[in-house]
Amino acid sequence: MKNAEEINSALEAYADMVRRICFVHLKNRDDTEDVFQTVFLKYMLYEDSFESSEHEKAWFARVTINACKDMLRYFSRRKWVPLDVIAEEGEALDDTMEGILEVVLNLPEKYRNVIYLYYYEGYSAAEIAGILGRKENTIYTWLARAKTLLREKLGGDWA
Amino acid sequence: MNLIWESMKNIQATEKLKQNTLQYLNEQQRRKYRVRTRFVPSYALAVFGLLCLIGTAGGFVYSKPVSYISIDVNPSIELSVNRFGRVVYSETYSDEGKGITGQIPLKNVSYMQAINRLLNDDKYMKYLGKDSILVFTVISDRSEQILENLKSSKLLEKYSALTYTSDLSCMEEAHRHEMSFGKYRTYLELLEYDGSVTIEDCHEMTMGELRDRIDACAHGVQADNEKEHHGSGHHGKGNGCDN
Numbered sequence: 001m002k003n004a005e006e007i008n009s010a011l012e013a014y015a016d017m018v019r020r021i022c023f024v025h026l027k028n029r030d031d032t033e034d035v036f037q038t039v040f041l042k043y044m045l046y047e048d049s050f051e052s053s054e055h056e057k058a059w060f061a062r063v064t065i066n067a068c069k070d071m072l073r074y075f076s077r078r079k080w081v082p083l084d085v086i087a088e089e090g091e092a093l094d095d096t097m098e099g100i101l102e103v104v105l106n107l108p109e110k111y112r113n114v115i116y117l118y119y120y121e122g123y124s125a126a127e128i129a130g131i132l133g134r135k136e137n138t139i140y141t142w143l144a145r146a147k148t149l150l151r152e153k154l155g156g157d158w159a
Numbered sequence: 160m161n162l163i164w165e166s167m168k169n170i171q172a173t174e175k176l177k178q179n180t181l182q183y184l185n186e187q188q189r190r191k192y193r194v195r196t197r198f199v200p201s202y203a204l205a206v207f208g209l210l211c212l213i214g215t216a217g218g219f220v221y222s223k224p225v226s227y228i229s230i231d232v233n234p235s236i237e238l239s240v241n242r243f244g245r246v247v248y249s250e251t252y253s254d255e256g257k258g259i260t261g262q263i264p265l266k267n268v269s270y271m272q273a274i275n276r277l278l279n280d281d282k283y284m285k286y287l288g289k290d291s292i293l294v295f296t297v298i299s300d301r302s303e304q305i306l307e308n309l310k311s312s313k314l315l316e317k318y319s320a321l322t323y324t325s326d327l328s329c330m331e332e333a334h335r336h337e338m339s340f341g342k343y344r345t346y347l348e349l350l351e352y353d354g355s356v357t358i359e360d361c362h363e364m365t366m367g368e369l370r371d372r373i374d375a376c377a378h379g380v381q382a383d384n385e386k387e388h389h390g391s392g393h394h395g396k397g398n399g400c401d402n
C-alpha cells in the first residue's frame with residue numbers, strides 16, 4: 001500500500017489529468033468525484049512499483065478511462081448533455097473554449113479519448129495504443145476520423 | 160499549442176476535490192485496518208476501537224501537523240504541515256505578517272505550493288530586496304526530504320535562501336517569546352558570539368541584520384563584504400534548544 005507522501009505526490013502530479021479525463025467522459029461533478037476517489041484508492045492499494053514517472057502517468061490515464069467506462073455502464077440510461085457538463089465549469093471557460101469543448105464532448109467516446117490523449121497529453125499513437133489496449137493502426141484510424149469530425153465542426157484552424 | 164489544449168487547460172482538480180479525496184483515502188485506510196483486526200481478542204479490539212475513536216475522529220489525522228516550516232525574512236511566517244505534506248495552519252507574529260497571511264491562501268495546499276504562492280506574491284516580494292536574507296527552518300522527522308524539496312526550488316535558488324533544521328523545544332521557547340522558531344534559532348546563533356544581544360533587540364531586527372551581526376562577529380569583517388558569501392543550499396543544524 002502506498003504511503004501518505006506517495007499519495008500526496010501523485011495527487012499533485014496527476015489530479016488535473018484525472019479530472020480532465022473525467023470531464024471528457026462523465027455527466028456531472030458528483031460522478032467525477034466518485035471516479036476521482038476510486039482512481040486514487042486504486043493507486044493507494046497498488047502494490048507494484050512503477051518503472052518511471054511516464055509509466056505511472058500512463059497507469060493513471062488507463063485506470064481513469066476504465067473507471068469512467070465502468071461508471072457510464074452503471075448509469076447507462078442516464079442522459080448525457082455536454083452543455084450541462086460545460087456549464088458546471090462556470091467562469092473557468094470563455095465562450096470560444098466552451099464552443100470547442102462542446103464539439104469535443106459530442107464526439108463518440110473512443111474519439112474523445114484519443115483526441116484528449118493526443119492533443120492535450122501529447123501521447124503518440126503507439127503510446128495511446130498501449131494505454132487503451134488497442135492496436136496502433138486502430139488508434140491512427142480513430143485519430144483520423146476524429147480529426148475529420150472536428151474539422152467539419154471547427155474548421156481548419158483548431159490544431 | 161492547439162485549441163484542444165487551450166480549451167482544456169482550465170479544467171483542473173479543485174483543492175476541495177483533492178481534500179475530499181485525501182479524507183476518503185484516510186477513511187478507507189482505517190476501514191481496511193479495522194477489517195484486518197477482526198480476529199484480535201475482543202477486549203483488545205474494544206480498547207483499540209476506543210483509542211481509534213478518540214484518536215482519529217473527524218479530520219484529526221488530516222488536521223494534525225507533523226512538520227513545521229518557518230519562513231523568515233521580515234516578517235516571519237510559520238507553516239504547520241500534516242502527514243500528507245499539506246499546510247493546515249499558518250502563523251505569524253507581526254502585523255505585516257498577518258497582512259500577508261490574510262491575503263494569500265496558504266492552507267490546504269502542499270507546502271511547496273504555499274511557499275511558491277508566498278514568494279510570487281507582489282506584497283511579499285517587497286520584503287525580498289537585495290539586502291534581505293530569506294531563511295527556511297524546518298522541524299520534522301522527515302526534515303531531510305523537506306530540505307531537499309526546498310533546495311530544488313528555483314525560487315529559493317533565486318533568492319539565495321538559507322536552510323536550517325531545528326527542534327520542537329526550540330519552537331516552544333520561540334513561541335513563548337512570540338517569535339518564529341526560524342528567527343529564534345538565528346537569535347541563538349548570534350547569542351553564541353555576542354552575549355549582550357537580547358531577545359528584545361532581536362524582535363526589532365530583520366533576518367538580514369541578524370545575519371550581518373553573526374557574520375561580523377564570526378569573521379571580524381564588515382558585514383557588507385560578508386553578504387557576498389551567502390549562497391543557496393547553506394544548511395545547518397539548529398543552535399541551542401537541542402534535547
